[in-house]
Amino acid sequence: MPVPVRFHALALAQLCVAALLLVAAPVLAVEKVTLQLKHVHQFQFAGYYAAQELGYYRDAGLEVRILEGTDGNAPERAVITGRAEYGTGSSGLLLARMAGKPVVVLGVIFQHSPYALAMRQTSSEPDIRRLIGKRVMIDALTDDLGNADELLAYLAKEGVPPASFQRVAHSFNPDDLISGRVDGMAVYTTNEPDTFDRLGFAYDIYSPRSVGIDFYGDNLFTSEAELANHPARVKAFRAASMRGWQWAMSHQEEMADLILNKYSRRSDRQHLLYEARQMVPLVQPVLVEIGYMNPDRWQHIAEVYAGLGMMQKNAGFEGFLYRIDTSRTSLTWLYRALAVAALVLVLGAAIHFSLLARERKKALEAIRKGELRFRTMFEASPLGIALIDSISYEYRDINLRYQEILGRSQQELRAMHWLDVAHPDDIVQVKAQMALLTAQQIGSFKAVSRLFKPDGSVAWIEVSVNAIDTEAGSHPHHLCMIEDVTAKKQSEQLIWQQANFDTLTQLPNRRMFLDRLGHDLLKAQRDKSRLAILFIDLDHFKEVNDTLGHQQGDVLLVDAARRISACVRKSDTVARLGGDEFTVILCELEAPDHVERIAQAILNRLLLPFELDAEQAFVSASIGITLYPDDALEIDDLLKHADQAMYAAKGAGRNRYSYFTPALQVAALSRMRLTNDLRGALKSNQFELYFQPIVHLDSGTIHKAEALIRWNHPQRGLVSPLEFIPLAESSGLIIEIGEWVFRESANWALRWRQQVDPAFQVSLNQSPLEFQREGSSYQSWLQHLQTLALPGQALVVEITEGLLLDASHAVSRRLLQLRDAGIQVALDDFGTGYSSLSYLKKFDIDYLKIDRSFTRNLAPESSDMALSEAIIVMAHKLGLKVIAEGVETPEQRALLAAAGCDYGQGYLFAKPMPADQFDAFLHKAISTAASIVKSN
Known part of the structure; x- marks a missing residue:
């Protein structure tokens, strides 16, 4: 067998040379090269930073210097003049090549261009033709190797030729569009929209891709001289760069931190991550191998340029695209050997059939029909089916559905190996399963994997592989059946994302x-x-x-x-x-x-x-x-x-x-039980109103009182409002309780107006939650007042300062309803909140209640006295009456009266008492006052 001997000798020699190269590699000198970027440092060039910082360039024997760019043409100038060996450029590199500049594209990073036009969002439907006759910021992008031409081609196709609008030099400042200095602006979809979003600017984005103008974005390129003089260095630099890009796109947060720490702080971390997210659909790192470029896409770009008159139609660009050597060892000898073997078998079969013609005639007919049925089923199957050599992974037979799923013809597939189109991350798993299948440790296996289509997209397939019996001495084969499950995987991913x-x-x-x-x-x-x-x-x-x-x-x-x-x-x-x-x-x-x-x-x-x-x-x-x-x-x-x-x-x-702490659990259980008890308190008549007099400081008369709710719990006795009011607010019971307090207060106000003083007033507190509730009104209050024939002046509603900070429609509307009904408003605990003079002027407030924290420490020349006097003077200037809370000593009363305070309320006059006791208290006060008058 002389051919296999020569084959093995050649393979052994190649392995020896490779081993010598590996041994000698560490002592080779590191080669210094320069990569010229087209812009300042940002996530747009993350893959090169990753290759640098993770040592991918160093492992390739390279010392790389990465330079920022001042404009889009900087890389082209640097590479052509030899100041840099490599650069990053846009699809405009094709124009440079057609102009005779020796540039060679090594790989595509952005499968789609990030360039687009931004306009202010209006109430009408988005329409790019609104730019006609307007100012558009687009000119300066012509420096970026033809990207403005990509946008101009888009505008022309949409019926907006360059002559129909005014072109303005690009300032790269988003504020020009926000402020209205221009009506349209060329942007990167990975950059300016983040600024717009942060500033809350509403905008529309128009992309050339919407009309089929689909340019490549960033490309890695070099010169013909570099490729001719250092082909191994070019290959190593490209491989290391693509490896860096794979890492950068799958480690976005680490990459953002690396850029901030080592390259640039022009943008914050939030913007870098925004840029990374926007780059994913442009780079398509999962669907397309980074660096992949399709000659048909470049032809499309050339046709667009030709349509703009920037290059000749049908111009060739040989040598413009870098090609990786994919040659394989010829297997011609194997085909010839198989052909000879097949000829021998055919001759033997002919002799055999001639001897046994009669006996085998029926059997041959059955076999022919069976093969025909099998072939029909094979060709018409809804599953993709292929017969594959288990050793060489070459295709032996392929049905039409298999070709459709892979997007390749039978001739293309027969020139390839089975796993050539598989995703790199899935190859190891499939090969491991195939090894078990070949070793007959398993009879079949199933897997879900990814493959690359000719356009660079990735499809998900469900693979089922079974071992096929072959003649003794021949290569084992396996039957591969595939089904396209891309739509199912995408749907599952979306559902999973939304669910989790x-x-x-x-x-x-x-x-x-x-x-x-x-x-x-x-x-x-x-x-x-x-x-x-x-x-x-x-x-x-x-x-x-x-x-x-x-x-x-x-x-x-x-x-x-x-x-x-x-x-x-x-x-x-x-x-x-x-x-x-x-x-x-x-x-x-x-x-x-x-x-x-x-x-x-x-x-x-x-x-x-x-x-x-x-x-x-x-x-x-x-x-x-x-x-x-x-x-x-x-x-x-x-x-x-x-x-x-x-x-x-x-x-x-x-x-x-x-x-x-365990105490929190006990408190929570107590609150829960108290809330449950609170739900039945109203129906069981467990609530009671207490009243505290509000005394006119000059005359000492009582014609006002504040209504205070108390809860007589069957087991716990009297429960403080500080304890049950928050529970009522959180459970929503405060609405019913507030309604009860109003009706009881109105009934007592009517009694005391008839028996004590026709101008008697009752003040009642309203919870902020009750006051702010949307959809509520005082309609039921007004109806009850009409039923009692009681004027609104009989009641005063006390609210907190915090309500005035809420400028909602509900608060303003309810204050107006109170004013229209004649019900007065008191601002409780004044001086402890955040209200201001503007709120007092804006809303109809009748009384200010000085908080007890000021009254408690009243003394001549004290700060509390000064503040109290200031509040009294301010209130009187605004036409408001003042009530001082917490008056407990005659000295406090005297100081407040001297300062001009109108009313006082506190233990000096009386503690809060049940309604019946307060009623007796009022009548006694009337009798006492009458006796004094009579004696005088």
Whole structure:
């Protein structure tokens, strides 16, 4: 067998040479080369930074210097003049080649061009023809090797020729479009839209791809001289660069940190990650092998240029595209041997059939029909079927459906090996299965893998491979059946993404959070380690939604998610449960103070201002912390404890964290039971009104009183309003309770107006939740007042200062309803909130109630006295009456009266008392006053 001997000798010689090269490689000198970028450092060139920092260039024997560019033509000038061996350029490199410049494209990075046009969004449908007669910023992009021509070709195809609009030199400043200095602007879809989004600018993007103008984006190129003089260096540089790009596109966050630390801080991390996300559909790293370029796409680009008159039609560009050597060892000798063997078999069969013609005639007919049926089934099968040599992986037979799925003709496939079009990540698994199949350790296997189509796209296929019996001494074969499941995989991926991740923040949702928590708990149990859960609720987030709108609220939530994620490790989990609630799982706690450091870091990050369009918003956070296994062993208990701890932090003043304690569980159970009891309190007549007099300081007369609700619990006795009012607000029972308080107050006001003073007034407090409720009104109040024939002046509604900060329509409308009904309004606890003179002027307020914190320490020349006097003077200037709360001593009364305060309320006059006692108190006061008058 002389041919196989020569073949093995040649292979042995090649292996020896390769071994010598590997041994000698470490002592070779490192070659220095320069890569010229076309712009400043940004994620657009991430693959080259990755190849540099991860040592891919060094492993290839190269020392690479990466230079920033001042304009798009910098790489072309540098490579042609020899100042750089390699550069990055756009599809305009084709024009340079046609102009006689010796440039050679090594690989395509952006499979689609990022260039597009941006315009201000209007209420009408998007229409690129709105640019006619307008100012368009596009000129300066002509320096970038023809990209402006890509946009001009698009405009011309859409009926907007260059002569129909005014071209303005490009300033690269998005504010020119935002401010209206221009009406259209050439942009990178990976860059300027992020600025627009951050500034809240509404815009439309128009891409040349929408009309079939599909240019390549960034390309890696070199010169003919470099390729001719250093072909091995070119090959090594290209391979290392593509390897770097594969890593960069699958490690976006690490890449953003690398750029910030070593290359440039012109853009923040958020922008770099935005750029990375926008590059994914342009680079298509999963669907297309990075560096892949299709000659047909270049031909399309050439036709567009020819249509613009920038190059000749049907011009050839031989030598412009770099070609990788894919030659294989010829197997002609094998085909010849098979042909000889087939001839011998045919001659033997002819002799055999001639001897046994009669006996085998029926059998041959049956075989022929069976083969015909099998062939018909093979060709018409809805599955792709191929017969493949198990050793050489060459195709032996292929049906039509198989060709359709792979997008290649039978001639193309027969010139290839079975795994030539397979995705690199799937080859190892398939080869391992094939080895078991060839060794007869398994009879078949199934797998789902990816393959490349001629246009560079990736298809998912379900593969079923079975061993086929062959004659003794011949190569084993296997039958491969494939089915295209690309649409199914894409649908599954979309469904999985939507089911497990929050669509707004892209964080894990509740479902994914619970799944990860379950896995982390099992790991912690196995490793005997500790785990912490942080339950985070944003403080004052509702105010952002109410004042700036839900769209800006969503922007704040996205930024908050980013800030929280930046405070934890990659092994930890940050999730959004819904609304403004986030959770964090901290695994494998290293030290007890590790949780506190992270919780404090989150609080500090969230305290920083949030930039929302032209406004700034400030929020804080309340964080509840629970530990496994210290606080609980089950998921439900851990989450419940974290929630209780969060409410404890919120109740302690917000902007803090709180650990779970058993006392919180007891308090939570007490609140739950008290809330349940509260639901039946109204029907069981357990509520009672108490009244406290409001005394006119000059005359000492009483013609006002404040109504105060009390709850007589059957078992617990008298329950403080400070304890049950928050429960009523959180459960929604405050609405019914408020209605009861109003009706009782109105009934007593009517009685005292008839028996005590025709101008007697009763003040009643309204909860902010009751006051702000959308859709509510005072219609039922007004009807009740009409039924009683009681004027609105008989009642005063006391509200808190915080309500005036809420400029919502509901608050303004309800204040107007009170004014129209004659019901007066008092601003309670004045001086402790955030109201201002502008609010007092804007809304109809009748009384200011000085908070007891000022009255308590009243003394001549004291700061509290000065503040009280200032409040009284200000109120009188605005036409308001003043009521001082917490008056407990004659000295306090005298000081307030001297300062001009109108009314006083406090224990000096009387404590709050039940309505019947207060009624007797009023009548006694009338009798006493009458006796004094009579005696005088």
